[in-house]
Amino acid sequence: MTTRLIPLDQLRFGHEADPPINARRVGRDDGIAELAASIGAHGLQTPLKVKESHDKDGVVGIFVGTGNRRLAALRLLVEQSQMAVSDPVECTEFDATVDAKEAALAEQINRIDLHPADEYVEFRELADAGMSELSIASRFGIDPKRVKRILALGRLSSVVIDWWRQQEQSNEVFGAVCAFTLAPSLDDQEKLFKKLLKQGDVRAWAVKRALGADNPQAARNIKIAGLEAYKAAGGQMTTDLFGDNHVITDPDIAEKVAEEKIAATIAGLKAEGWSWVSMGADLGYYWEHSWKREKAGDGKATADEKKQIKKLEKTVAKTGDAGCAEELAALQKAIAGRQWTPDQLSKAGAVVKIGHHGDLEVCRAVVKPQAEKKTHSTGAPKEKGPPTISNALHQRLSGQATLAVRQALQQEPRVGLVALLAGFMTHRRMHANSPVRVYHEGFAKKHGEDKESFASVFARLSDMTDQELFAVAAGCAAEAVHMERPHNGRMPFDADAAPLAASIRPDLLAVALQETFDAADYFGGASKPFVVQAIREAINDEEARKADKMKKADLTAFALANVPQTGWLPPELRAPTYSGPGKVPEIGDHDPAEHDPDFDEVDEEEDEFEDA
Structure with a gap:
């Protein structure tokens, strides 16, 4: 095979030949800056393979069959003043007896990429030999942040790396390997790996859970206070280089x-x-x-x-x-x-x-809105119906139901995905019966802040395991839960919301409802018959008869002191899985507009607010 030194400005891309002689059509410009940095630091490691094209008047041009990305990188070095256009480039020629296009295709097909584990271990050895992260970044054209990730993976236990080499490459396997970087030592990595391997569950979420990287409440608290305040107070954490699942040592x-x-x-x-x-x-x-x-x-x-x-x-x-x-x-x-x-x-x-x-x-x-004023229409007196709580109290209770379902749904990945899809397929403007209302605006903050781009979100989600995607779906569904009822003719857990609530683990929903129920607001705001009824259901008839003779302030204090610990909840907060004192209200198939004359108007107003 003949080797030649050809001035750079005489070389042309293979796809400019007639007919083209290189196979690559997609990704011709990918990673050129990184490749240029590497060639600038280490020289051209592999010669370009070229073919001369002739006509009756002589040479038309010298075209590159394999090495077109290298040619693009060399031209970039010229733009960066690291080379001259006349500098010689080492090239080899295709055998005259072989079709250049076919040979270039064969070379691309038979090439095997280096396994990521081998690549990262090599980088780690460079670092161990004294090369700084900044030098690695500049000499190989790699983003410094990615260098940290590469070295973290290269420094994993050999037990984890050997397992990685034996697996078929996938996002799930890579995610699990990345999760092991959160372990405090190589010994911890190996002990956890052997334990999970024995259980047959070497997955990212299992690794993170075992290492304590699944404490959303602690992460939320750090977000509230700021990382600097947390560290200044003596808090320690292991940073997740590949996401937001940091190991928070001091919750x-x-x-x-x-x-x-x-x-x-x-x-x-x-x-x-x-x-x-x-x-x-x-x-x-x-x-x-x-x-x-x-x-x-x-x-x-x-x-x-x-x-x-x-x-x-x-x-x-x-x-x-x-x-x-x-x-x-x-x-x-x-x-x-x-x-x-x-x-x-x-x-x-x-x-x-x-x-x-x-x-x-x-x-x-x-x-704050003024207290509701009772209004009476003129004309014939209306027949008095059963007592009801005020619309304002009903609205607050339904808001508490909304918050509780949101809290519980985040811990139910599969139910969350189902709810998200059902909400997307059924929610419509006006008559919005769906308890999960999915809008197109996304989850970015308001007030002018940019939303994350589709490409960014797509790439981030593509790197997740199925289990992690379920969790994201549950989070999105939780954000979209809406069971607010401004009028007391319609219960929060109605015919549409009940199936969602029934699908959530009863213990999760029960805890969430107890946490969100504002007992002081309810017993202070509900009329006397409702408070007495709560005491009857939660304690017994005798205590209810005694309570009925109390003044409202004493009655409220007695109810607060004795009812909540029994697990009692108002009918408005009794999900289908409710197991506390009192019956779960029957759910009828009805049109909300029949009970709520302002239903259309309210939902239209809410939709306009969401679009604002």
């Missing part, structure tokens, strides 16, 4: 700093002068939709003030310095005074809202 510290962050936020809002400050979770679900908000003036914080606030917040979170806390409160009050009038501050309040993943958001100038 108690995470909870503590989150509580401190929330308390500091509330204190700051009170210092601004609002008439009340509350957590969003304490107000029920519907406040975001229907409660009015005052409009702010133009006196917003300047860029310098925002920096100062961030600096003071960080100092207070780390040290608890009283002087800094006072300075922060004074600054926040001054800004609020420019932005809001005294009348607005006295009339409205502020809500601290925490998202599922720990995103902390403050909503200012929220105006």
